Amino acid sequence: MPQALTIKKIDGKPGQVYYPLQINQIPKPVPGPKELLIRIHAAALNHRDLFIRQALYPGISFTSPLFADGTGSVVEAPSSPSLIGKRVLITPSRGWGSTPDGPEDITRFSVIGGSVLYAGAGQDYVVVPEDEVELAPDHLTSHEAAALPLVGLTAWRALLTKGLNGDAASAAGKNVLITGIGGGVALAALQFGVALGCNVYVTSSSPAKLESAKALGAAGGVSYKEAGWEKQLLAQLPASRPYLDAVVDGAGGDIVSKTVKLVRPGGVISVYGMTMGPKMDWTMQAVMKNIDLRGSTMGSRVEFRDMVAFVREHKIRPVVSRVVKGLDNIEAIDSLFDDMKNGKQFGKLVIEISSPGDEAEAKL
The missing domain is CATH 3.40.50.720 (NAD(P)-binding Rossmann-like Domain)
Incomplete structure (x- = not known):
């Protein structure tokens, strides 16, 4: 059965508590019209994930999978079958279209992952609107692609x-x-x-x-x-x-x-x-x-599109500091958080969840 990584609620004050990671068995999601089912290959940590575990981030969810950064392959696309098999980057936020000054409606803007509004990439499968992805640049590995969205x-x-x-x-x-x-x-x-x-x-x-x-x-x-x-x-x-x-x-x-x-x-x-x-x-x-x-915070959907196009044009490779394998490898994932807490990393900290082209896994 597919898995998702969340935080577990325990008692503690903001800045003092450190919510433990928890792996959950979940049903495989089903995409609707204009949606995509994506098999996640890799996800990456950001400082917001550390802040979430310390109760220092607004709108924390204990049921929403973590991580705003993720890449994977489209396995189902009811309205756009030509996208099936394509490797994509998931937009790391929702609710900001194109206005250069900031989100058009700040109350509808949210970063994905560990939030009450949008699930993140810390799961085997995720359903997203088909207009909330960009094709992953071909020159990037899955680890590099996962390292790009939010920080890029x-x-x-x-x-x-x-x-x-x-x-x-x-x-x-x-x-x-x-x-x-x-x-x-x-x-x-x-x-x-x-x-x-x-x-x-x-x-x-x-x-x-x-x-x-x-x-x-x-x-x-x-x-x-x-x-x-x-x-x-x-x-x-x-x-x-x-x-x-x-x-x-x-x-x-x-x-x-x-x-x-x-x-x-x-x-x-x-x-x-x-x-x-x-x-x-x-x-x-x-x-x-x-x-x-x-x-300056995050950016719009248009800026995300332009950034990915720039990375593709200039063959930029995001720097990856360390990779661990397995969404259920809690001890190893915790060690990535330790790297971040201690400032050890030079580049992104990545979790490999599956391999591109793994058809057996994609048909689970």
Whole structure:
């Protein structure tokens, strides 16, 4: 019988509780008109999954399968039989069509997985609307494909839509700082920036991660653990363009005060997360330089389509840190969560659920 991975409710306060993982036997879902039945091949973790287990995320469900990232093959398609056998990416959110400013109706927007509205990819089979998938780029393995959706969409919006004002044509040669390299969003933003021709600089607390980022095309990098790292970064910028055009940040904290002297007048600080805490400083110096501070979360269905097309065109391969096999391999999946809690990963943490082309499994 098909399985699904959820969290189990136990007593505890938000931030102190840690909901255990639970495997469940479930009926095989049946698609209706304009829906697809997808056999999931791989799913990937995001920080929101860790926050869900810590009761630090809104709208938690204890019955909805986890994980917003997933890829699989279409096994049933009542309205579109030509899609049967196609490998697809599942859109990681619902309720945001195309408006560049944000979801058209914020009350209808939700990320999939572990939420009260939409089940995630942590199951053997999932039914989704046929307009909520994109064909997986052929050059990606299933592990890489599962590593793309949420972080790719978040990075695309934070870097291109917000950080570079949606102007890919003039991106080449611009200086971009991406903080906290090693996480999935930061790495996707690095790869997108390099493909656009930007000079991408990164921060990390790990010298090994800085070197790995340079191997992926980063122009330079500094350790944010070192006092005065912003001065070290300034020394690395090209003499012909000794400033940052944009900062893409997922930490918050003191990022404004640290980079305000580096960002050009009218430049952008694009913030997609605040792992340092729910508040950050905004200085008068930033006001005087007319710097734009822009919040950026996930992205629209149109941005997801454009991001996948960009990945396909530029043959970008998402970075996978580690893979474990088996949806019911709770101990191994817990170890992926441990990697995330301890910041050990460089890239995405992936669960292999099935193999593409496994017809015997597809007909269960």
